[in-house]
Structures are given as structure tokens and as C-alpha cells.
Amino acid sequence: MSLVNRRRRSRAVGLPALLAGALALALATTLAGGPATAAQQSTLHELAAAQGKYFGSATDNPELPDAAYAATLGSEFGQITPGNSMKWDTTEPARGQFNFAKGDVITDFAQQHGQIVRGHTLVWHSQLPGWVGALPSDQVETAMTDHITAEATHYRGAVAAWDVVNEMFNEDGTYRTSPFYTAMGKDYIATALRAAHAADPDAKLYLNDYNVEGLGAKSDAMYALAKELLADGVPLDGIGMQAHLAVQYGFPYRMQANMERFAALGLDVAVTELDVRMQLPADATKVASQSSYYAQVVDACLAVRRCVGITVWDYTDKYSWVPDTFPGEGAANLYDENLQPKPALASVRAALGAEDGGGDPGEPGEPGTLKALYRSSDSSATDNQIKPGLQLVNTGGTAVALSDVTVRYWFSSESGAATYRTWCDWSPLGCGTVTHRVAAAGTPAAGADHYLEVGFGSGSLAPGASTGEIQLRLNKTDWSNFDESDDYSHSTGTTYSDADRIAVYVGGELVWGVEP
Numbered sequence: 001m002s003l004v005n006r007r008r009r010s011r012a013v014g015l016p017a018l019l020a021g022a023l024a025l026a027l028a029t030t031l032a033g034g035p036a037t038a039a040q041q042s043t044l045h046e047l048a049a050a051q052g053k054y055f056g057s058a059t060d061n062p063e064l065p066d067a068a069y070a071a072t073l074g075s076e077f078g079q080i081t082p083g084n085s086m087k088w089d090t091t092e093p094a095r096g097q098f099n100f101a102k103g104d105v106i107t108d109f110a111q112q113h114g115q116i117v118r119g120h121t122l123v124w125h126s127q128l129p130g131w132v133g134a135l136p137s138d139q140v141e142t143a144m145t146d147h148i149t150a151e152a153t154h155y156r157g158a159v160a161a162w163d164v165v166n167e168m169f170n171e172d173g174t175y176r177t178s179p180f181y182t183a184m185g186k187d188y189i190a191t192a193l194r195a196a197h198a199a200d201p202d203a204k205l206y207l208n209d210y211n212v213e214g215l216g217a218k219s220d221a222m223y224a225l226a227k228e229l230l231a232d233g234v235p236l237d238g239i240g241m242q243a244h245l246a247v248q249y250g251f252p253y254r255m256q257a258n259m260e261r262f263a264a265l266g267l268d269v270a271v272t273e274l275d276v277r278m279q280l281p282a283d284a285t286k287v288a289s290q291s292s293y294y295a296q297v298v299d300a301c302l303a304v305r306r307c308v309g310i311t312v313w314d315y316t317d318k319y320s321w322v323p324d325t326f327p328g329e330g331a332a333n334l335y336d337e338n339l340q341p342k343p344a345l346a347s348v349r350a351a352l353g354a355e356d357g358g359g360d361p362g363e364p365g366e367p368g369t370l371k372a373l374y375r376s377s378d379s380s381a382t383d384n385q386i387k388p389g390l391q392l393v394n395t396g397g398t399a400v401a402l403s404d405v406t407v408r409y410w411f412s413s414e415s416g417a418a419t420y421r422t423w424c425d426w427s428p429l430g431c432g433t434v435t436h437r438v439a440a441a442g443t444p445a446a447g448a449d450h451y452l453e454v455g456f457g458s459g460s461l462a463p464g465a466s467t468g469e470i471q472l473r474l475n476k477t478d479w480s481n482f483d484e485s486d487d488y489s490h491s492t493g494t495t496y497s498d499a500d501r502i503a504v505y506v507g508g509e510l511v512w513g514v515e516p
């Protein structure tokens, strides 16, 4: 256990160096030629860095032994924030007894992965050890400045930006009561910023709060405070907008305009804790709203030069704080509990300018990038095989990585075996690159208790291009008959035509067709 304030010797990974590295990588990828495949796909941070921003994630010590989790954390994100390990209850549980061991694990991880660190947080009413609240009023200021001095000194060179004071306002814009406010009034904020600056003159110093993303009483209070602090010469570099959003409460009112007014004061802004929760269970409408909210946050940040970056409050539902705090709510993150990408991820990628078929920025889920054409190659609708013929056409303006694409053709299983064989009989792409399987529908509907799912191992579809005809075939393992006449995706046409009962997904997001 480390109980001392030791000066970090680790080299700082500065934002400019990090962005330059990502830009060089993007350029090298372009020069290597050819459209990006899944393996070459730019990371979230590379996409953001190409626009002069970082893209980061919160993390926490208990999560890091999860190797799959840590791999994505280390590769996809250019910035990390410790969710708990730099808070006061962890770093100074007893007065003068400092323990930076957990935070050091986070800064070491960041250094190993070329990431910048946002330090969170020096002064907060929550996760505050009991001894602070028990102090006589006249000792609180010294305790606070001692704490800031010790922690900001320890992490000098390893933390690029600090949330110096966290969550200082009530919803109506009045100051939140805390041991600090009670002892010092609102001046505790200026005092905290000055102490942090003295300890680490190179760190960017932020005030951070939730529900300050849009215009409103709370962000008005933050704006008035920021203006006053700057007028008084207090060291303040930026405003952190946590952005814990929920689809049931609507998107913050005029987020971009709100960011712009802080930028006009000469401040940076950062989205520091983004997630978008919903009441469970999730459904298509909530998922579409969530994707849209994520994209709108990215759009706002990209539109404001002083918005330096976006941090998601962890990237996976597996480690979200939401279900513990809001029972019945969740599914708030970009990846699901199995670390699989969700539609919101494709939406964020598209908003960041990825040319991988994620959809139009700001209009996630809008059909039109790909369309499916279908014909039945089957002379009998009541024999023991189903033979869909399929073509995909890129109707958008950018290339689509086929490895991001899946297609679903729904049918009813009738009686007989519940296991299937599937086949690709012909594809100009080569059947070796076409994947196919049958799965049971999660929610069986009329004529649609199973679906044939088709995917691609590699390849890219240029704007206007077609995959050409892909001849598919399936049978039950007992070779019993089907009756395709009432199957959801079936039709009797023998020439190719648009098929809106076949669904096409890019990055997991529905871009064509109507699900049963």
C-alpha cells in the first residue's frame, strides 16, 4: 500500500502527441490503399482524433482483470477516467493517510496504452470519508487544500485534466450543501481551483456536473460561476458536462448552444460521463432514441471547437453504474453485457465520420444505406428445402464494409426437426466469404419463428455496387417438408425485386426492411 505523496516519474502522454499519433495512423491506413476492412477499421479514438478530439471511457480497478474488457478499453479509447479510484474515500480514507495505489493502476494502464487520463475527482460531497464531515468548520478548508495538494501533486504528469470540483449545484441552480459549502460558502470552489493549480500548474482544471448539458437553470448557474471565477483570475480551464442522459427524459435543450456560450468565455468543454439509459426492457424505439442521443452528443461536440473530447461512463453494460442506482433501468452503454457492439456504437462511429456504413450522422437507423433484393429460386413452396436468392445493393454514398453487414430472412419451421443445415450454392463474392446459419426468433411471430442469417467474412461494397446474386438454401436435418406460402419473408416472384420483409443490418443497426 502506498501511503506517501510520491511525485510521479511517468512520462505524461499529452493530448497533442496523442492526436498526432492517431492522425499518422489514419494517414498510413489511407496510404496503404483500399477501403477499410473490419480488421483495419478505425477505432473510436482515431475517428475522434482525426477531428481534433479524444474519445475516452471511464473504467474501474475491479474491471481490469477482465481480459476481453481490458483489450477493448486499451485499444478503442484514447482517454480513460477512473470511475472511483481517485475519489476522496479511496485516496485519503483517514486524515493525512493517503493511498494512491488504485489510481496508480489506472494511470499505469493509461501509460501502457498511450492514453490520457482525466482525474476524477478532488472535491465532491459524495464518496467523502466521514471524517471530513465531522471536522470543525474552521478545519475544513485546510483539510480540503491538503487533500488537493497531496493528490494533484502525486498525479502531476500523469493526469492531464482534473475534475477539481464535482456536482456543486442543485437542479434549480442553487449551491448544493456540503461540508465545503457549509464551511466556506461558494468560495470553496475558487480555493479548490487555486490549490489544484499550485500543485499541478500543467493540468487542465475543470468544474464538472450533471444536467448542465443543455440550456437551463443549472447550466445558467454554472455559466454565472465560470464567468465570475474568470473575472477574479481564478485558474479554470474547462467545464465538464457529465451527460448521464435517459431516453425517457428527452435530449438536453440546445446542447451545442450551451457549449458555445462556455467556449465564448475562453473555456474548454468536455463531455465527461456520457451514457444513455432507458427503462427496461429495451425495444426498437428506445434503442433508436438512444442511438440518436449518442449521435447528437457527438454532433454537438464536433460542432464546437473548444469541445475537447467525449468520455463514456464505461463502454459496456457489463460494468454500468445505472442498474444499481436506477432499478429497472439500464442498457445505457455502447456495448452490451457480452461486450458486443450495440446500435449506438454504429451511430457514434457514423457521427464521428466513419465510412463503414454506420448511417448518416444525426439520423441513425435511417434506411437507405443498403437494400435487399430477393427472388425465390424454389420451384415448390411445400418441399423440404427453402431457397432464397438474395442481392444487396449499396444505395448510399460511401463504401460499406461487408463484415459489418448481416441479413435476416424469416420463415416458419412447421413440424419436424428443430435443427437445420444451411448452404451457399453460388455467390460472385465466393461462397467461402458468405456465412449462413438458422436461428430461432427471440419473439416468434406469424410465419417467422426462425430466420436464416447471412453475413460476410470480408469485402466491401462500393456506392451503387451490388453483391450479385447469392443463392442460399436450407433444410431441416430430418428433411421434413416446409410450407413456405405463409412465411414472412417469402414471395413467389422469380425475378429480383426490392424485399422489405428481409432485414439488413449494418453494425447491428437496422438499415433496410421491416422486422416481423
Ligand code: G3I
Pocket (backbone or CB within 6 Å): 083, 084, 126, 127, 166, 242, 273, 321, 325
Ligand atoms: O467498493 C465497495 C465494495 O467493497 C462493496 O462490496 C460494494 C457493495 O455495494 O460497494 C463498493 O463500492 C461501490 C463503488 O461504486 C465501487 O464499485 C459503491 O457501493 C457504489 O455506490 C459506487 O458507485 C459509484 C458512484 O459513482 C457513487 O456515487 C459508481 O461506481 C461510479 O460510476 C459513480 O460515478 C459517478 C461519478 O463519480 C460522478 N457523476 C455521477 C456518476 C454516476 O453515479
